[in-house]
Amino acid sequence: MTEPVFSVNHLNVSYGGNLALKDVCLDIHPREITAIIGPSGCGKSTFIRCLNRMNDLVPGAQVEGQVMYHGEDIYGADIDPVTVRRRIGMVFQRPNPFPKSIYDNVAFGPRINGFKGDLDELVERSLRRAALWDEVKNKMRKSALALSGGQQQRLCIARAIAVEPDVILMDEPASALDPIATVRIEDLMQELKQEYSIVIVTHNMQQAARVSDKTAFLYTEVDEESMSRWGILVEYGPTGGIFTKPLDKRTEDYVSGRFG
Amino acid sequence: MRAPAQSNDARPLSLSALARGRGFGRTLDRVFGWTTAVSGSLVLVILAFMVLTTTNTALPVFTSEGISFVTGTEWLPSRGVYGILPFIYGTLVTSTIAVVIAVPISVGVSLYLTELAPSWMKGPIAYAVDLLAAVPSVVYGLWGVFVLLPLFLQPAAEALSSVFGFLPIFKGPATGLSYFGAGVVLAIMIIPIISALAREVFKAVPADDRLAAYALGATRWEMIREAVIPRSRPGLVGATMLGLGRALGETIAVALLVGSSTKISASIVQPGYSMAAIIANQFQEADEQGIRALVGIGVVLFAITILINMAARLFVWRLVAER
Ligand SMILES: Nc1ncnc2c1ncn2[C@@H]1O[C@H](COP(=O)(O)OP(=O)(O)OP(=O)(O)O)[C@@H](O)[C@H]1O
Ligand SMILES: [Mg+2]
Numbered sequence: 001m002t003e004p005v006f007s008v009n010h011l012n013v014s015y016g017g018n019l020a021l022k023d024v025c026l027d028i029h030p031r032e033i034t035a036i037i038g039p040s041g042c043g044k045s046t047f048i049r050c051l052n053r054m055n056d057l058v059p060g061a062q063v064e065g066q067v068m069y070h071g072e073d074i075y076g077a078d079i080d081p082v083t084v085r086r087r088i089g090m091v092f093q094r095p096n097p098f099p100k101s102i103y104d105n106v107a108f109g110p111r112i113n114g115f116k117g118d119l120d121e122l123v124e125r126s127l128r129r130a131a132l133w134d135e136v137k138n139k140m141r142k143s144a145l146a147l148s149g150g151q152q153q154r155l156c157i158a159r160a161i162a163v164e165p166d167v168i169l170m171d172e173p174a175s176a177l178d179p180i181a182t183v184r185i186e187d188l189m190q191e192l193k194q195e196y197s198i199v200i201v202t203h204n205m206q207q208a209a210r211v212s213d214k215t216a217f218l219y220t221e222v223d224e225e226s227m228s229r230w231g232i233l234v235e236y237g238p239t240g241g242i243f244t245k246p247l248d249k250r251t252e253d254y255v256s257g258r259f260g
Numbered sequence: 261m262r263a264p265a266q267s268n269d270a271r272p273l274s275l276s277a278l279a280r281g282r283g284f285g286r287t288l289d290r291v292f293g294w295t296t297a298v299s300g301s302l303v304l305v306i307l308a309f310m311v312l313t314t315t316n317t318a319l320p321v322f323t324s325e326g327i328s329f330v331t332g333t334e335w336l337p338s339r340g341v342y343g344i345l346p347f348i349y350g351t352l353v354t355s356t357i358a359v360v361i362a363v364p365i366s367v368g369v370s371l372y373l374t375e376l377a378p379s380w381m382k383g384p385i386a387y388a389v390d391l392l393a394a395v396p397s398v399v400y401g402l403w404g405v406f407v408l409l410p411l412f413l414q415p416a417a418e419a420l421s422s423v424f425g426f427l428p429i430f431k432g433p434a435t436g437l438s439y440f441g442a443g444v445v446l447a448i449m450i451i452p453i454i455s456a457l458a459r460e461v462f463k464a465v466p467a468d469d470r471l472a473a474y475a476l477g478a479t480r481w482e483m484i485r486e487a488v489i490p491r492s493r494p495g496l497v498g499a500t501m502l503g504l505g506r507a508l509g510e511t512i513a514v515a516l517l518v519g520s521s522t523k524i525s526a527s528i529v530q531p532g533y534s535m536a537a538i539i540a541n542q543f544q545e546a547d548e549q550g551i552r553a554l555v556g557i558g559v560v561l562f563a564i565t566i567l568i569n570m571a572a573r574l575f576v577w578r579l580v581a582e583r
Contacts, residue, residue, distance in 0.1 A: 057474060059379070086477030096468035099491055108486060109476040156472070163476055 003070070005030045005167055005197045006051060011065035013046050013055065019230040020046050024065075026216055026236050033189060033198045035212035035239065037205065039254070042218045043231025044201040048169050051199065052088040053081040086113060089160035093172040095152035097144035097159070102136050105144045105155055109163035122162060130158035131188050150181025157188065161196075168192065170200040174207065186211050205255055208239065215242040217251045311562070318556030321549065329553075330560060335522040335538075337546060342553040344560065346524040350439060350532040351561065354514060355507040357443025357528065358450055363500055365447075366454035373455075374462040375484055386459065393452035401513035404445035409517070413441040417529040434529035437519035442534070445513050450503035457502060461495030462488055494579045501572040508565055511536040535561045 004027035013021040021043040028034050036044045046055070053074060055061040067074050074084045086109075097105050106123045115122065123140075127133040132154040136147070144155055153173060160168055170189075174182040189198055189211055202208050208215055216236040222229045235242060235251045246252045315322075322329060325342050332343020369389065373382055404413070413436030421434035435441075465488050473483040519531020520541065539554045546554055 052475065054471065054475065057471070082477050082479050085475055090475035092468065092471065092475075094468060096466070096472045098469060098472065098487060108473075112476065112478050112482045112486065159472075159476065 002030055004028055007068040009066040011050060013050060014062050016060035022230045022232050024233045026233060028199060030197045031193060032213040033193055033200060033211055035208035035215045036201045036218060037208050037215060038218035039220060042220045044218055045171050048171055048199060048201050051169055052085050052090055056081050086163055087165055088167045089163060089165035091156050091160055091170040091173045094176055095149055095156050097152050097155050099145055101141045102144050103140040106158050106162050109159060113163055126158040126162040129161055130154045132158055150177050150184060153177060153185060167197045172201050172203060175203060209243050212239045215239045217242060217254060219250050314555055314559050318552050318559055321552045321556045329556060333524050337550040340549060344557050346522055347533050347535040347538050347557060349524055350518060350534040351508055353439045353528060354442045354446055354534055355504055358446035358507040359500060359504050361447035362451045362454055362503055366451050366458050369455045370458035370462055371484060373459055389452050389455055393456055397449060397510055397513045400445055400449050401516035404513060404517050409436045413444060421529050428526045429528050431527040435519060435531060437517060438530050439528040439532050442514045442518040445517050446507045446510055449513060450506050453506055454499045454503040457499035458496055461492045465491045494576045497572060497576050505565060509536055511540045515540050
C-alpha cells in the first residue's frame, strides 16, 4: 500500500457555529480517482473545500481536526493557504474562466507563481493534457468566454493543470455539461489519473461508478431533538464494493436510488 | 414595437385564436408602448429646444467673434472682446487635476470596502462616503476657502512651486486660490461619487472569478489585480466619467477657489477661471452682448461635456467588445 496523499483525521466543520460535517476520517491515495457521493446538503462541497483550504474564504467557517497532506497538516500554524492551493488545484461546478484570452487563462497560474520557463510550451502542454488543444490552437488570443460550456470546463482543467499541482479537486465538474461533454471530461480524468490524484464530488451515481477507484458516501444525520443536521461519512472503500455489496444499509438505499 | 402580422395565414389556427383572445392585453401593450415613446421623445425635444435657444441667443457673439471666440485669450467685455480660451483651459485643467487625484483614492477606498475591510466597518464607512456625496457644493466651496485654503491648499501650492518651480506648470508666485486649489476641492467632491460607483462595480465581480483566482494560489492582492480589476475596467471608466462630468460643470466651489483671473496661465498654482465659474460670477453685471457671450460659454461647455461623454462611451464599448 502506498503512502496516502491525504490523511483526514476527525474533521469537523461548522459554519457560524452550526456543525456541517462531523468526525470525518479517511485516506486518499495517489494516482487514484476518489469519488465523494451523497445527498444534497450532506457536506460534499464542504469536505472537498477543506482539502485545499478554500473554506478559509467562507466567512464564519471553522475547521477542526487534521488534514495531513503527505504527512503535513495543512491546517498547521505555519502553513500558508496560498502555498497549499498552489499544490492542490480545484475545478468548480460552473465553468469559471476569467474574462481574458484562452492563453491568458492558462498562463494565469504560472504567471502568479513566478514561472520562469517557456510559458508558450507550458500553455500548449496543459491544453493538450486537458484535451482542448486541437479545438483552440488557432484562437489562443480569443476570449475564453466565447468557448462552449464543455470547452470552458476543459479550459478550467487546463488552467488548474498549468500550475503543475499534485492533486486536482473537482466539485461536480460535469453537472453543467451535456452528456457528450461529460464523457470527454470523464475520459480526461482517466488520462489525468496517470499523473495526478483526483478527488471528485458528483451527484451522478453512474459517473462515480464509471470513473472512480474509491468512493466515499456522505450522509446527513439529523438530531431529532434540536432538529440540527450535519454530514457524516457513512462508508468508504473501493468503488466496486460500495456499489455492489455495501456494508451499510443507508449506502445500499442510496446507491440503489431508494432515496436522495 | 410591432404586433405580429395578422395576415399570416400560414400560422396554425390555434395560435391566431390565442392572440385574438388576448386583445385587451395587447391594447394595453400598445398604450404602454406609446406612452414610453412619447416621454422618450419629450426628452429629445427639450434637449433640442435648449440647444437651439441658447445657440440662438449667443449667435450674435458667435458671428461677430468667429472662431476667435474659442481661440481668443482676451476677455474684455468693456471693449467688446470675447475670447474664452482661458476658461475652457481652466475647466479642463481643474477637472483633470480633480480626476487625477480622485480616481486612485476612490479606487483604493472602494477596494478597501469591498475586499479588505472587516465586515463591521464596511457599513459605516460606506454610509459616510454616501453622505459626503450629498453635501451641497457651496458647502464644499466655503469649507475649501475657510478651512482647506489656509490649512493645506496655500502651503501645498507654495511647497509644490518651491520644489518643482523650475517646471512651467508649477511656476510661482504660488497661491492656493488657483487651478490647483479648485482641482483639489473638486477631487474631494467627486471622490464620494466615483467611489460609490466603483464599490458597486467591484461588488458585481462574480464570486466565481475570485474563487478561481484563489484556487490557483493567488494571494489577495493577486486576486484583486488579476480577477477584480480587469472585470471592473469598463465600470471604472464609467464611474470616472460621471465624476469628470460633475467636475466640468461644477460652478460655485470652483468660483470660490479658482482665483478669478481671466488671464491664462500655464502654472497650476496660479489663479485662473473656469467656464461655469465665469458665467456665475459675471452674469449679474454683464451688458446685453456680455450676456450673449456668457450664454455662448454655456453652449461650448455643453458641447465639450457631450464630446467627452461620447468619447467615454466609445472607449467603454471598445473595452467590452475586446473581451
Ligand atoms: N458558505 C456557507 N455558509 C453557511 N453554511 C454553509 C455554507 N456552505 C455550506 N453550508 C452548509 O453546510 C451544509 C453542507 O453544505 P455543502 O455545500 O457542503 O453540501 P453539498 O453536499 O455540497 O450539497 P450539494 O450536493 O447540494 O452541492 C449545508 O447545510 C449548507 O447549508
Ligand atoms: Mg456542493
